[in-house]
Amino acid sequence: MKAYKGFHKDLSCLGYKFKENAWNKTDKANCGENGFHCAENPLDCLSYYRNWRNSVYYEVEAAGDLDEDEFDSKISCTEIYLLKRLTLEQLLFEALIYMVEHPERTWNGHVKKEYAEAHNGFAVVRGKNPNAHGQLGDILILLKEEDNCSAIEEVAFLKIDGKKCYPGICYTVKGIENHQEEICA
Structure with a gap:
């Protein structure tokens, strides 16, 4: 196994x-x-x-x-x-795959609903409109659920690198929230 x-x-x-x-x-x-x-x-x-x-x-x-x-x-x-x-990064990617394959299983305590600020190097967020932000080097995992159930319909795996993803900016599975450079809540 x-x-x-x-x-x-x-x-x-x-x-x-x-x-x-x-x-x-x-x-x-x-x-x-x-x-x-x-x-x-x-x-x-x-x-x-x-x-x-x-x-x-x-x-x-x-x-x-x-x-x-x-x-x-x-x-x-x-x-x-x-x-x-x-x-x-690889462990977190495996976690993303696990959650997509098993959307009905109990959430781990590291998974936040709808919003999170990265802590200890990462944030994992699930919900209907998940969003998160972090600092340089942090990893953001976002899992968007279908409207009428907990099946995952879209994901984002982002690393705050200062080149494509920036510190302190709120991200959704589509990218920057409202295309504004501000912290989300």
Whole structure:
């Protein structure tokens, strides 16, 4: 099963040092107690490893015995393989894909409704007219829902780079809100 996992920079998690290019194995998988933990929703990794500047994230293959958590998309497994290291930008893009593919699932706490100002390097906003702004280097993810349901009809993945997207300007999935250079609310 494809999933995502956060680690300390040395690839350790709860005292276990994970290995790349090898199956990591343990005996038991109980989400609340033991096993190797990962998440189906990439944003859940940022709930457990909030400081992305001091953490690393991977796309993983979860296998063996699996136990799912009812709190979020956390999974415990007896076997895990680290497939690909992801930058914050890649992890957020995977989160965008996850939300498009699963629009009815419970929102992660990092997802804001209709409006957000980027915090900790990013903002994720869903709604009928999502908009956000940020500072240089921030990433804005905007997911516009259909009028009569929560299916996603349009998305924007923007990086405030000072060349195409600018700090302090409100963006929607169509670009600059009302074509004005002002902060939105």
